[in-house]
Amino acid sequence: MANFYLLEELADAPVGGLVEVTGAEAKHIAAVARTRAGERLLVGNGRGLVIEGTAEQVTPAAVSVRVEQVRRADAASPRxxxxxxxxxxxxxxxxxxxxxxxxxxxxxxxxxxxxxxxxxxxxxxxxxxxxxxxxxxxxxxxxxxxxxxxxxxxxxxxxxxxxxxxxxxxxxxxxxxxxxxxxxxxxxxxxxxxxxxxxxxxxxxxxxxxxxxxxxxxxxxxxxxxxxxxxxxxxxxxxxxx
Missing domain, CATH: 3.40.1280.10 (SPOUT methyltransferase, trefoil knot domain)
Structure with a gap:
């Protein structure tokens, strides 16, 4: 199962496009989870948007993810x-x-x-x-x-x-x-x-x-x-x- 990361500034990402994860999440992906190029990741913005893709370049400073699927979840109601x-x-x-x-x-x-x-x-x-x-x-x-x-x-x-x-x-x-x-x-x-x-x-x-x-x-x-x-x-x- 792919690991899930949060990138609050994540906006709509087209399938086939690249999403760059930086900061503490990139460091965790590279240094803690030891993710390698070719492995799958999930990245969300905490407001219902989740992209799934494959890591193409992985460093502690930045991780590039090629988008393969985009999902949008509605907020729960009633909360x-x-x-x-x-x-x-x-x-x-x-x-x-x-x-x-x-x-x-x-x-x-x-x-x-x-x-x-x-x-x-x-x-x-x-x-x-x-x-x-x-x-x-x-x-x-x-x-x-x-x-x-x-x-x-x-x-x-x-x-x-x-x-x-x-x-x-x-x-x-x-x-x-x-x-x-x-x-x-x-x-x-x-x-x-x-x-x-x-x-x-x-x-x-x-x-x-x-x-x-x-x-x-x-x-x-x-x-x-x-x-x-x-x-x-x-x-x-x-x-x-x-």
């Missing part, structure tokens, strides 16, 4: 977004990585009341950049034509505001209704996952008052690193993606 609470260690990062591989369309970092990890000062930009890098690598690994966006750090108030325009589903182990019973409509979906200590009662009340729906995955309690990806898998089936 599924993950509002992932910041968590200690790498548990939030594991959630973001798996969610991207499973098809999430966007990620919202959430500074929940009970989040042990805090993004402030220099950590704010560094944390978002770290999540964006994780999303990018996971999208490449899973060969996704659309690159999910990592939004700015959100507060609980921000999530409450989303309930006016999105269908917000809060994963809560004590909820009466299972996620599997949710019938998606035309609204974009936002899955809200709390930190290790769970969602604070005041936060849950504010979300529900705004119209969010509390749902549970099952009779067991999952870690913050696995709850979101598990919920995305359930929604993939409900949306007909799987």
């Amino acid at each position: 599924v977004l993950l509002a992932q609470a910041l968590a200690k260690g790498d548990r939030d990062e594991l959630a973001v990585q798996a969610a991207t591989e499973l098809g999430v369309d966007g990620v919202i970092p959430w500074q929940a009341e009970r989040s042990v990890s805090r993004w402030s000062g220099p950590k704010l930009e560094k944390g978002r950049d770290r999540w964006a890098a994780i999303v990018r690598e996971a999208a490449k690994q899973s060969m996704r034509p659309w690159l999910p966006e990592v939004a700015a750090l959100a507060s609980t108030k921000d999530l409450v505001g989303l309930a006016a325009t999105h269908r917000v589903l809060v994963l809560e182990p004590s909820a009466r209704h299972p996620l599997a019973s949710v019938v998606p409509d035309a609204r974009e979906l936002v899955l809200v996952v709390g930190p290790e200590g769970g969602i604070a009662p005041a936060e849950l009340a504010a979300l529900e008052t705004a119209g969010a729906e509390s749902v549970r995955l099952g009779d067991t309690v999952l870690r913050t690193s696995t709850a979101g990806p598990a919920a995305i898998a359930v929604l993939n089936a409900a949306l007909g993606r799987w």
Whole structure:
């Protein structure tokens, strides 16, 4: 199977034409993947365009790919977004990585009341950049034509505001209704996952008052690193993606 690389500046490329991959992706193709001339590659722009072709010239500075096939994928509709609470260690990062591989369309970092990890000062930009890098690598690994966006750090108030325009589903182990019973409509979906200590009662009340729906995955309690990806898998089936 051909390896997949992202070149955000990639534009429409005619079959038979040449596409030049430069920068970090070219270095990875040549020095890490050790790709040789004649091997096949996939290159996408993260906005639905994917070209398939054969490497003709490979150096760490630039890789020339002869285009053999061009594909354009529509963006998923309705979109599924993950509002992932910041968590200690790498548990939030594991959630973001798996969610991207499973098809999430966007990620919202959430500074929940009970989040042990805090993004402030220099950590704010560094944390978002770290999540964006994780999303990018996971999208490449899973060969996704659309690159999910990592939004700015959100507060609980921000999530409450989303309930006016999105269908917000809060994963809560004590909820009466299972996620599997949710019938998606035309609204974009936002899955809200709390930190290790769970969602604070005041936060849950504010979300529900705004119209969010509390749902549970099952009779067991999952870690913050696995709850979101598990919920995305359930929604993939409900949306007909799987």
